[in-house]
Amino acid sequence: MELYELTIHELHDRLKRKEVSSVEATRALLARIEATDPKVNAFITVTADEALTAAQEADKRIAAGEMDVLTGIPVALKDIFLTRGVRTTCGSKILAGFVPPYDATSWERLRERGAVLVGKLNQDEFAMGSSCESSAFGSTKNPWDLACIPGGSSGGSAAAIAARQATATLGTDTGGSIRQPASHCGCVGLKPTYGRVSRYGVIAYASSLDQVGPVTRDVRDAAIMLGAVAGHDPKDSTSVDRPVPDYTRSLVPDVKGLKVGLPREYHIPGLDPDVKQAMDAAIATYRQLGAEFVDISLPHTDYAVATYYLIATAEASSNLARYDGVRFGHRSAEAGGLVDMYNKSRAEGFGAEVKRRIMLGTYALSSGYYDAYYLKAQKVRTLIMHDFLKAFETVDVILTPVAPTPPFRIGEKVNDPLQMYLSDIFTIPVNLAGTCAVSVPTGLSQSGLPIGLQLIGRPFGEESIIKAAYAFEQATEWHKKKADI
Amino acid sequence: MNYQAVIGLEVHVQLLTNSKIFCGCSTKFGAAPNSQTCPVCLGLPGALPVLNKKVVEYAIRAGLATNHTIAPRSVFARKNYFYPDLPKGYQISQYELPICINGHLDIEVEGEAKRIGITRIHMEEDAGKLVHADVPGVGDDSCVDLNRACTPLLEVVSEPDLRSADEAVAYLKKLHQIVVYLGICDGNMEEGSFRCDANVSVMPVGSATFGTRAEIKNVNSFRFVKQAIEYEIERQIELIEEGGKVVQETRLFDPNSGTTRSMRGKEEAHDYRYFPDPDLVPLVISDDWVEDVRLSLPELPAARLARYQAELGLPFYDAEVLTASRELADYFEACLNRYPQAKPVANWVMGEVTRGLNDSGLAITACPVSPELLAELLKLIDAGTISNKIAKTVFDEMWQSGKAPAAIVEEKGLVQVSDTGEIEKIIDEILAANQGQVEEFRGGKEKVFGFFVGQVMRASKGKANPAVVNDLLLKKLKG
Structure with a gap:
């Protein structure tokens, strides 16, 4: 097996046994990026020099016996995480030249453990999209089929794993942005409970929905990465002060008696037959493993997408006001006066999807419309949250598809935003409810594209979904399938 | 026709905390531009606010001292508008659920007591400062100093209970005295630590409905408040008398001319698109905390x-x-x-x-x-x-x-001389040297007594005990 194909725990074992150095592993991944990224375009910035310096440091730590499971592991971050001294664009032209003066807390935590940053990953602009097509730095391609989208918005985070360009990556998930690309690229993607991981230094899209999480080759790596970044951060008031369990202790392949809920509202007409078949197969596997299935109802599911697009865009319209050309980011060279500077800088700096969402959100918050849109959406959000809490009175986890279809073709939905928005129909309710979910590979479509299943847990129930995901992974071979690139 | 003025005041009180409301930067006045800033108060991408507990304590102090109910749960909201001194493109304030509600202050004007309602007190962050200056190498330009950005403020909003400029000033002075007494504000109006906007309208005496109001900004001394309100009342009355109509607008007070002028009309008014700030959890204040603060009030x-x-x-x-x-x-x-x-x-x-x-x-x-x-x-x-x-x-x-x-x-040997012998000696000398005046006194002109006292005190360099001097003098003169 090539060095670039290893999981965190496999590479860690080799580093620990001194069979390989972090510099060697980092070099292998950088070479892999160089060889494959012209086709995939998963990276916006590759930090080769910094990576090799950090790898040398990691090797010193390893030699000195100060080793953590992440020491010397080459990772990459969605370009939404602020990295001190390394350009951070959020996939937008407006931040094309932005070099942050500080690190995001989650990156800081990985860095302190000795992880090595190999680069910053492509994404939909400001995390607004489900296909990675709205990036100002060109679309990322799905390593399984370069004509297809890798999913989004953390498309680069998933594609880099599928193309074996990084050992593990971090993404963010506001409406499915970790799980959907993980599903489309055949990796594991975990969206933790809101408040589990600090948002400090993560460029905000929709503050009440955004959450940081890992994209990895297997469930064990997801547990390792989550444990490293989770936990209270005094710099983020919404991060919860609650002990972080050792998630690797949940890596027990045992689901006997596990009560799995199947929401009847998730049987939608648009569900692709390949996805349905993969789901049926997954259910059969879990049955064999001893899990019990319960039909449940999440009655407000129908309103989730509409609710999401009011709340997320309202928050985004305010969050993105700071990109005004005054202190950082793009400032139009054409501008005549103050208002002209605002208008031109933002008109030139933002892409079409970002503008669309800023307008939607501005409208939803406008006086006279606030009650009918934003406030109503908040009420529905509460109902959706209650749907889940009620369901979790009778079940341990909820099983659903991640996306209604396998990855679609680049350009296929780009002119039909509504269709695009519907690709997040199974993932959005989880963000609205603020709870956790994981995407695990569960099969391939007839055209050989990955399909993922989603396990939803109760708030702060990451251990139960990790356990259920691990049991499934151990019983199947899907996570071992590799994109041919 | 006779008119009645109706006035409400919105007062911004800058709090005396060492650090800013949502970050750890210093609030010290007068530092080099942008030297007291960090990712949070610069509004950098990814930065998040964390509430300064001291600010909450000061707000509770202010609320209790002005007879407010302290809300057990209050919420921060974003007030959205674009301006170069506002780094995030929104100001974090409180909107629907402020920390203090339903207060009042009792004032006295010309011997008459009056209770002025206070609708609310809420916490918010200040904006930065724009400086228009000649920048070396650039020329005439506008510069942004964000040292003041994120400085904690309280906004105290009165009911429209004030009926004259004098009442407004009395209310303002009382509020000023209280916040300074509480040690939460330095009260410096010139530096803007205590500043006031006035909402002024007029209506015919006896009317039940208020007239259209104008909001007057930039009144930063007690004298200017009186001047601005009196001018504005007069302006509105004249306008109505001439058949015109008062329009709802924001007016700026010009301290040089003592007048107000239109700044922006209703149609240019901002839609601030307030909504709860998702970066800050609702502020929950326990009864115990309120009681602790109450006990600590001066x-x-x-x-x-x-x-x-x-x-x-x-x-x-x-x-x-x-x-x-x-x-x-x-x-x-x-x-x-x-x-x-x-x-x-x-x-x-x-x-x-x-x-x-x-x-x-x-x-x-x-x-x-x-x-x-x-x-x-x-x-x-x-x-x-x-x-x-x-x-x-x-x-x-x-x-x-x-x-x-x-x-x-x-x-300096200033000990008072009460020794009668010593004083008698001085008195004898003075009487001997001023026989004429002694005769006058004995002839019934008792006023000269003061002259003798003065002479004795001078001779003793002020040290003679005045009571003893009086006694002895009287005795000797009446002999």
Whole structure:
């Protein structure tokens, strides 16, 4: 097996046994990026020099016996995480030249453990999209089929794993942005409970929905990465002060008696037959493993997408006001006066999807419309949250598809935003409810594209979904399938 | 027609915390531009606000001191608008659920007491500052200084209960006194630590509906508040009398001309698109916390004033002067602790001490004569060691040198002479040298008595005990 194909725990074992150095592993991944990224375009910035310096440091730590499971592991971050001294664009032209003066807390935590940053990953602009097509730095391609989208918005985070360009990556998930690309690229993607991981230094899209999480080759790596970044951060008031369990202790392949809920509202007409078949197969596997299935109802599911697009865009319209050309980011060279500077800088700096969402959100918050849109959406959000809490009175986890279809073709939905928005129909309710979910590979479509299943847990129930995901992974071979690139 | 003015005030109180409301940066005034900033107050991508607990405590203090209910749950909201001094493109404030609700203050104008309702007090962050300057290498340009951005403010919103400029000023002074007393604001109006916008309208006397109001901004002294409101009332009345209509607008006060002018009309008014800030969790305040703050409140001016009259027996005037500032009242009480006679202490604090401060331009906190030493001085008078008159000389010396009064009296030989033999000797000499005046007195012109007293005091260099002098003189003259 090539060095670039290893999981965190496999590479860690080799580093620990001194069979390989972090510099060697980092070099292998950088070479892999160089060889494959012209086709995939998963990276916006590759930090080769910094990576090799950090790898040398990691090797010193390893030699000195100060080793953590992440020491010397080459990772990459969605370009939404602020990295001190390394350009951070959020996939937008407006931040094309932005070099942050500080690190995001989650990156800081990985860095302190000795992880090595190999680069910053492509994404939909400001995390607004489900296909990675709205990036100002060109679309990322799905390593399984370069004509297809890798999913989004953390498309680069998933594609880099599928193309074996990084050992593990971090993404963010506001409406499915970790799980959907993980599903489309055949990796594991975990969206933790809101408040589990600090948002400090993560460029905000929709503050009440955004959450940081890992994209990895297997469930064990997801547990390792989550444990490293989770936990209270005094710099983020919404991060919860609650002990972080050792998630690797949940890596027990045992689901006997596990009560799995199947929401009847998730049987939608648009569900692709390949996805349905993969789901049926997954259910059969879990049955064999001893899990019990319960039909449940999440009655407000129908309103989730509409609710999401009011709340997320309202928050985004305010969050993105700071990109005004005054202190950082793009400032139009054409501008005549103050208002002209605002208008031109933002008109030139933002892409079409970002503008669309800023307008939607501005409208939803406008006086006279606030009650009918934003406030109503908040009420529905509460109902959706209650749907889940009620369901979790009778079940341990909820099983659903991640996306209604396998990855679609680049350009296929780009002119039909509504269709695009519907690709997040199974993932959005989880963000609205603020709870956790994981995407695990569960099969391939007839055209050989990955399909993922989603396990939803109760708030702060990451251990139960990790356990259920691990049991499934151990019983199947899907996570071992590799994109041919 | 006769008109009645209706006025409501919105006051911004800058809090005296060491750090900003949502980050750890210093709030110190006058630092080099943008030197007191961080990712949070610069509004950098990814930065998040964390609430300063001290700000909440100060808001509770202000709320309790002005008779508010402290909301057990309040919420921060974003007020969205674009301006270069506003780094995030929104100001974090409170909107639907402020921290303090339903308060009031009692004021007195021309002897009449009146209760002024206060709708709410909420917490918010200040914006930065725009400086239009000649920038080296750039030329005439606009610069942004974000040192002030994220500085904590309270906004105190009164009910439209005020009916004249004088009432508005009385309310404002009272509020100013309270926040300074509470130690939560330095009260400096020139530097903008305490600033006021006024909503003014007029209506026919007896009307039940208010007229259309104008909001007047930039009134930063008590005098300007009076001037601006009086001008605005007059302007609106004239406008109506001439058949015009008052329009809802924001007007700017110009202190040079004493007038107001239109800044922006209703149609240009911002839609601030307020919504709860998702970066901050709702603020939950326990009853225990409120009670702790209540117990830590200093005695407020109104209570202190009442106590000075009732318990210390001071006249209203003295009590009012002494309690006008917390520091002055504290000085008075520190002295009173060592010399427990209220009226003499009050006289000295309001007299010599205040005069000295005025002449030197010093604040009471920087008074060169400590209240403890002032008490010692008063004790010396009591003991008959020095006369009241000599005491003033000693006080001046204390002011200059900072020495203890006893030391000064000793050093300069100012001890009062009460020895009758010594004084008699002086009196005899004076009487012998002024036979003419002695005759006049004995002839019934008793006014000359004062002349003799003056002569004796001068001859004794002011040290003779005046009571003894009086006694002996009278005896000798009436012989």
